């Protein structure tokens with residue numbers, strides 16, 4: 001049996017050689033980057049990589065080593081690409097991702113659109129964020145709100161993004177990809193749902209409850225304990241208005257205290273959400289590609305070839321550039337069953353070199369990448 005120390009010494013020597021060869025290879029890749037800079041040829045040449053891996057695998061002495069060679073060279077070439085993106089960005093190729101930096105979002109004479117009617121949580125978020133010096137308009141759907149911003153009928157939209165108990169607002173995620181609008185800020189609103197009924201109704205009178213599906217999800221324990229029927233409506237404030245128009249003590253709704261006050265309803269039970277710290281994060285949307293100077297998060301979406309390891313490859317750009325990922329979500333890609341679009345949020349500012357490197361890499365290697373905002 002060979003002594004452990006002796007084997008380790010041999011390994012150390014081989015590793016030294018690997019490092020020297022790795023660096024030698026990377027130096028040659030710098031010449032390739034120079035060539036690509038001059039000729040405008042893309043860094044990623046997938047066919048070259050596939051051909052190389054296939055050839056290299058034939059040089060391995062068995063299947064086990066062939067698999068290892070494949071993994072090893074995929075990593076080496078990924079490293080080579082990352083170095084090339086960095087070199088190209090340093091030479092000014094694609095290093096401006098086009099955000100205008102502002103000290104503060106301009107709000108003078110601004111029009112702000114939200115979805116729903118007065119009393120909706122979106123209205124609460126909008127008024128808490130923008131105050132009383134802007135004009136407010138309300139629309140029926142998230143899509144209309146996005147269109148208002150796109151068409152210049154509003155400067156900002158305030159849309160719900162994610163709830164701490166019920167998760168993401170999927171329609172809003174989809175619309176962010178469909179429209180050329182940008183997230184410019186986020187704002188958290190603590191949500192305290194109330195069970196409301198018409199004047200004179202008691203909790204024992206209630207048989208059916210009206211509200212938005214998200215509010216049902218956030219209050220499902222309370223509703224299920226009472227065995228009430230659930231009827232979906234467009235949002236919580238519309239449910240409050242609807243109940244106020246019915247003179248039916250058996251119908252209740254889930255809405256905010258604010259909505260109950262606006263529509264003259266009685267609060268039968270306050271705080272029916274199962275999670276006391278129930279919070280909804282709202283996003284502030286603008287059609288301007290602007291970022292606040294103190295912005296610290298970037299959100300992107302991308303799709304990828306449906307193949308093993310591709311998500312890992314995309315995320316490796318974030319990791320390699322020392323960026324801290326703060327969120328990852330996925331949504332089905334329309335018309336492609338079981339394929340997903342990913343949404344990744346990470347810490348950084350639009351023009352920071354590491355961010356530019358990571359975005360260049362993902363942009364080059366994903367099927368399509370979109371920057372949804374720097375906020």
Ligand SMILES: O=C(O)C(=O)C[C@]1(C(=O)O)C=C[C@@H](O)C=C1
Pocket residue numbers: 029032043044045046048049076077080081
């Ligand atoms: O040959 C190239 O075009 C390179 O950029 C070099 C290299 C490699 O490291 O081998 C890196 C990236 C390409 O996708 C293909 C190959």
